[in-house]
Amino acid sequence: MQSPLFSHAEQQSQERYVVQNPQLLRVALTGHDDVLARKGAMVAYQGLIDFDGEYESRNQRNARARTGEGLDLMRCSGQGTVYFANLAQYxxxxxxxxxGMTVDSAYVLALDSTLNTEVIAVDSQYGISGSGKYQLNISGRGKVALMTxxxxxxxxxxxxxxxNVDADAIVAWSSSLRVQMQAQTHSTGVWRRRGSTGEGWELSFLGQGFALVQPSEVLPPQHSQVGQGARAQFGMGQHGSHSQNQSNVWN
Structure with missing residues (x-):
């Protein structure tokens, strides 16, 4: 059999994490270095690999239920190679x-089991869709695979x-940065996204580090109807469109 498809062969590497192609992650397991991955993200594997649901402590469950932030993970262990992907995200x-690194948990594909995660608050006067009041802080030493x-x-x-970054386009940033969240509006029009420009909320980062931005915003077009009421249309509060935008779902 012959086909150009055979050019998309496995990447040969000694590295633990390898980007097989822009939308596919390859992770090598050696028997003593488990990896945690988003549930259902495995697309293929070779070798003797076990997949188990990852235990969540009571505090972690409560934090995820209360804030909407947290990781729903499976533990991958054994010896072999595992391939992960999710909705063809990069x-x-x-x-x-x-x-350390602060990230929206929706953008995490996999991470080393040795890393620590904790839900933290990002100061905000209003609840917004996209990058909201709570984010996930990842600390320790290891690797994390992100999606954009x-x-x-x-x-x-x-x-x-x-x-300054649009709050609906930010993916991750250095935990050492100081963060300020503000509305791109006048106080008299806080329920509108900066008039008819479509711009709304932003994060300002100060200090020394990085901010990772994706070329896609979580919010739908300005006048689309998502959720219920005016707050949903403009990305405000618990009816914001973060969990309902069909083009950016990582469930």
């Missing part, structure tokens, strides 16, 4: 160091150059 591997809709932009933040 995959990126990040080395987490002592500074399209090829992302990595923006460097320095003490003399802060960065």
């Amino acid at each position: 995959v990126h591997v990040v080395d987490v160091d002592q500074d 809709s399209g090829q992302p932009l990595m923006m460097q933040v320095t003490p003399d150059k802060y960065v």
Whole structure:
């Protein structure tokens, strides 16, 4: 049998995490280094691999129920190679160091089991869709595989150059950065997304680190109807469109 498809063969590498292609992650397991992955994200594997639901502590369950942030994971162990993907999202591997990383849990595909995760609050006067009041802080040393809709932009933040990012396009940032959340509106029109421009909420990052932005916003077009009422249309409160936008669902 012959076909151009055979050019898409496995990547040969000694690395633990390998981006097989822009939308597919390859992870090598050696028997003593489990990986945690989004449930249902396995698309293929070779070798003797076990897949088990990952235990959540009571505090983790409560935090996820209360904030909407948290990881629904499976534990992959054994010896072999596992391939992960989710809705053909673009995959990126990040080395987490002592500074840590803050991320929306919806963008996490897989991570080393040695890393620590904790739900943290991002100060906000209003509940918004997209990057809301709560995010996931990942600390320790290890690798995390993130997903984005399209090829992302990595923006460097320095003490003399802060960065503003649309709250619906931000994926992750250095935990050491100072974050301010604000509305791109006047106080008299806070329920409108900056008049008819379609721009609404933003995060300002200050300090030294990075901010990862994807070329896709969680919110639907300005006048689309998602959820219930005006708040849903403009991405406000518990009726915001974060969990209902069909083009950006990672369930």
